[in-house]
Amino acid sequence: MSEPTAAPEPPHTGELAVDQALESLPGLASSPLDEHHDRLARVHEELHRALNAEHSADQGGA
Numbered sequence: 001m002s003e004p005t006a007a008p009e010p011p012h013t014g015e016l017a018v019d020q021a022l023e024s025l026p027g028l029a030s031s032p033l034d035e036h037h038d039r040l041a042r043v044h045e046e047l048h049r050a051l052n053a054e055h056s057a058d059q060g061g062a
Contacts, residue, residue: 017053021046 010022021043028039 013049015054017050018047021050 008026010019010025013022024039024043024046028036031039
C-alpha cells in the first residue's frame with residue numbers, strides 16, 4: 001500500500017471564517033481514522049456558522 005499523497009492547500013475564499021475552517025483540513029488523510037469524524041464535524045459547524053452569519057448580514061441582521 002502506498003503512502004497517502006499530500007492534500008492540496010485549501011482554497012482561499014477571502015472570507016476569514018471560511019478560510020480558517022478550511023485550514024484544518026490538510027493533513028486529515030494522515031491523521032488517525034478515528035479522529036476524522038470529529039475534525040470534519042468541527043469544520044462543518046464552523047462553515048455552517050460562517051454561512052449563517054453571512055445570510056443574517058444579507059438579511060439586515062434578522
